[in-house]
Amino acid sequence: MKRVLVVGGGIGGVEAAIRLRKKGFYVKLISNRDYLYIYPLSIWIPTREAKFGDVTIPLDKIAKGHKFQYEVSPVKSISSQEVVLENMKRYEKGRDFDYLVVALGQDKMKPKGVEYTYSICGSPEETLKYGMLLERLVDTKKSGKLAFGFGGNPKAKEAVRGGPVFEEIFNVDTMLRRKKIRDRFELTFFAPMEKPGARLGEKAFKMLDYMFQKRGIKKVVGKKIKEFTPNGVIFQDGTQIESDLTLFTPAGTGLSLLKESDFPLNEAGFIVINKYNQVEGLDHVYALGDCVALEGPEWKAKQGHLAEVMADNIAHNIALKEGIAKGKPKSYLEHLNIMCLMDTGDGGAFAYRDNEKAILIPLPIIGHWMKKAWGVYYKLYKTGKIPKLV
C-alpha cells in the first residue's frame, strides 16, 4: 500500500486525507493544530452566536471516523524529499512516504500598523480576541465607532478575502439592532478597490451597495490605505476613518515556510502546480487550497470548496497513477467557480459565478438557517457519520 503524507490539517488537507483513504492509501496527516477550524462558521464567534467549540472538530474524531493517522506538530521545514517537524521528527521520501500533499494555507500581507487591527481570517486566537474587544464595546461602553475592511495583493488578486468581512459587518449590524443599540454605533466599511465584491458579478455588487445604504453603513472605497493607527485608518490622500475597533483582513500571500523549500513558487509566493494539482517538476508532490497559485479567469478566488474539489482530484489522480482508478486525470480548471452562502445574521444570499453566469439569490431569514444546517452536515460528514452529499 502506497503511503501519502498530507501536510496541513485545514479544510483542504483534511478532505485530502479523507479522499485518499477512500482510495485505499495509507495516510498520515500533519497539523500544527489538534482540530480542524471551520472558517465559514467562525464568522459567528465575534457576535457570540457560536463558541470556539462550535466551529472546530477535533482531529482525533475525524481521523477515527476515516481511519487515517495524524500527528500534531508545526512543520519546521519542508521539501520534496523531507518534512521536518518542530518536535525534530523527520519524514523522508521513500522511507516514510511515497507521495507528499501540501495543504498549508497562506500567510497574510502586513501593511503598516496592521498590529492595531484584528482579522477574522487569520488565527482562531485573533478572532477570539476581536470578539472579546467587541463584547467590551457593545456590553460595557454601549457605543463606539467600528471599521471593517479588507486589502488587496496586486501580485495575486485571487488571494483577496472580502466575503467574510461583508458577512461580519452585516452580522454585527444585526446583533446591534437586536440589542436595540444600533443608533449608538457608527459602522464603516472600507477597501482600496473601486468596486469591492464585483468579482461575484454586477448584481451582487449592486445588492451589497443597497444593503449598506439600507443598514446605514458608511462606505469608503477606492482609496489606498497608508497605515492603521490605534484610532483608525489613514488613507494615502490624507483622509481617515476614526475607529475604536478595526477589523481588517489583509490579502493572502505565500507562506514564508515555503521560501526555503524546493517547490516552484510564483511571484506572490504560491506553489506552482499544473491543472492536476501536481507541483511543477516534482512527480510525487501535490498541493492544494490556499497555498497554490491559481490559473484561470480574472474573477477566480481561493475558496474552501475549491480546496475540497482539489483534494478529490488529487486522490483520483494519484490512484490513476498507481493503476487503482480508471478514467482521465481530473483538472481543477473545469470546476473553477465562486460559490458562497453569504450570511447576514438575519438572512443571507446565495452567490454563484462561473464563466457563463453570475447568479445571486437573496434568501431572507432562511439563508441564515441554511448556513447553520450546512455546519451540522459538514461536521457529520467530516467525522465519518454520513457520506458526502455534494
Ligand SMILES: Cc1cc2nc3c(=O)[nH]c(=O)nc-3n(C[C@H](O)[C@H](O)[C@H](O)COP(=O)(O)OP(=O)(O)OC[C@H]3O[C@@H](n4cnc5c(N)ncnc54)[C@H](O)[C@@H]3O)c2cc1C
Ligand atoms: C472567515 C472565513 C470565512 C470563509 N468562508 C468561506 C465559505 O463560506 N466558503 C468557502 O468556500 N470558503 C470560505 N473561506 C475560505 C476557506 O476557508 C479557505 O479557502 C480554506 O480554508 C482553504 O483551505 P486550506 O486547507 O488551503 O487552508 P486552511 O484551511 O487555512 O488550512 C491550512 C492548515 O495548515 C496548518 N498549518 C499552517 N502552517 C503550518 C505549519 N507550519 N505546520 C503545520 N501545520 C500548519 C494550519 O493550522 C491549517 O490547519 C472562508 C475563509 C475565512 C477566513
